[in-house]
Amino acid sequence: MPRECKVAPRRTPVLPPCWRCDGLFLWRSRDGALHCTSCEPARAHYLIAERLRAVPGSLTASERAIGFLTAKLKDRQDAAAEPIVVAAKRAGIAPATLTRARWKLGFRSVKTRQGWCWVRRQ
């Protein structure tokens, strides 16, 4: 695979690749959210507000973990830890990296009768 030049034009924001597949082809929907062309193809052409290219190799393990958790937690106030931890392991995210990403997103771990739960700090 040919490497792309890392020098982007000044006005273009530097976008990290997709956290799931390292994909470089992204699209922005009309609500402003970024999507990966291969993981989340647009269901219809009119959903695409803008097509974007990411910069290869710019995604750190921490950014990848934050992308993963943001997609998992969305706007939720709490979530069961277990399924997310399992999915993160499958996605190749180290437990320590996942914990740091969770802190960064403001979730603390709480022990409940059903097991560990992640709760958003108020």
Ligand SMILES: [Zn+2]
């Ligand atoms: Zn992707």
